[in-house]
Amino acid sequence: MYYVNTVERTSSNQGVTRVISFTSGKGGVGKTHTVVNTAISLAAQGFSVLVLDADLGLANVDVLLGVQPKGTLHEVLKGNCSLDDILLQAPGGITIIPAASGIEEIQSLQSHEKMLLLAEVERIANKFDFLLIDTPAGIGSDVMYFNSAAAEIVCVITGEPTSLTDSYALIKVLSSTYGEKVFSVVVNDVSTEADAKVAFNTLSNAVTKFLQVETRYIGWIPSDETVRQCIMDRRPLAAEFPSTKAARGISDMAARLVDNARKNRVKGGMQFFFRQLLELSTYGKEATC
Ligand SMILES: Nc1ncnc2c1ncn2[C@@H]1O[C@H](COP(=O)(O)OP(=O)(O)O)[C@@H](O)[C@H]1O
Ligand SMILES: [Mg+2]
Numbered sequence: 001m002y003y004v005n006t007v008e009r010t011s012s013n014q015g016v017t018r019v020i021s022f023t024s025g026k027g028g029v030g031k032t033h034t035v036v037n038t039a040i041s042l043a044a045q046g047f048s049v050l051v052l053d054a055d056l057g058l059a060n061v062d063v064l065l066g067v068q069p070k071g072t073l074h075e076v077l078k079g080n081c082s083l084d085d086i087l088l089q090a091p092g093g094i095t096i097i098p099a100a101s102g103i104e105e106i107q108s109l110q111s112h113e114k115m116l117l118l119a120e121v122e123r124i125a126n127k128f129d130f131l132l133i134d135t136p137a138g139i140g141s142d143v144m145y146f147n148s149a150a151a152e153i154v155c156v157i158t159g160e161p162t163s164l165t166d167s168y169a170l171i172k173v174l175s176s177t178y179g180e181k182v183f184s185v186v187v188n189d190v191s192t193e194a195d196a197k198v199a200f201n202t203l204s205n206a207v208t209k210f211l212q213v214e215t216r217y218i219g220w221i222p223s224d225e226t227v228r229q230c231i232m233d234r235r236p237l238a239a240e241f242p243s244t245k246a247a248r249g250i251s252d253m254a255a256r257l258v259d260n261a262r263k264n265r266v267k268g269g270m271q272f273f274f275r276q277l278l279e280l281s282t283y284g285k286e287a288t289c
Helices: 031-044 061-065 073-077 111-125 141-149 161-176 193-211 225-233 245-263 270-283
Strands: 018-023 049-053 088-090 094-097 130-134 152-157 182-190 214-222
Parallel strands (some): 018 152
């Protein structure tokens, strides 16, 4: 493990950082494992990737990657160090901003602290092709905050009814209060693609009918004992076992995210992302697009 002070864009993604949030409604569906391994797959496809662990209460991106945070956002906010000082270079060639201990919610920060934090994240993230955000589970304010500012929202679901109902509840709030109308969906921890399609269709039919929201299927990740073993060993699947079925599922999904980024420029870019975050946090405004 080593720390980086500077990061460079490694590919030409037309100079636009694609911001993608991963969200789930319910915890324990494999969101963090999906974020971490998607980041590594994107890096393997030649992109520079930054992961923001925004799950301030249950931070575990660093745990899954087997790296030890050097500092927290708390020190950055106190002005004792810069964000560069706490960036971590992780296995698979990705960079992470580990979650803070010492701050509870972005929303509860003073406005000068929010400005400092967002300015710092923007300065760093601008140098990357992708910023992936691991949002907290649930429907709290930080979940809404990050999802409504991202260019693409990826909802991670499983086939379990609780995952589907909690995702429905999350999508309902994001669509009715924050105006979000398009959601990408990945189905994790299922045996076959047919099972994945059943889960996707169940959610999709409900949100299309009752919420007038569009869901896009972007792939599936098989249940795989290697996933569990990698998490136990704190070694990322996509870096250690890229040819397993689960890693291939993630890699296919990552390729779709690249495709979406290339096709969809409507709601993208770091400037948009940070303008949205500032508006949401400073004025409590509802997003309109
Ligand atoms: N595709 C999968 N195959 C097998 N086990 C999985 C898979 N995805 C997730 N898991 C299990 O689910 C647990 C929770 O994953 P995690 O990424 O921490 O979830 P979340 O971030 O949604 O809380 C993992 O520790 C692992 O045991
Ligand atoms: Mg998690």
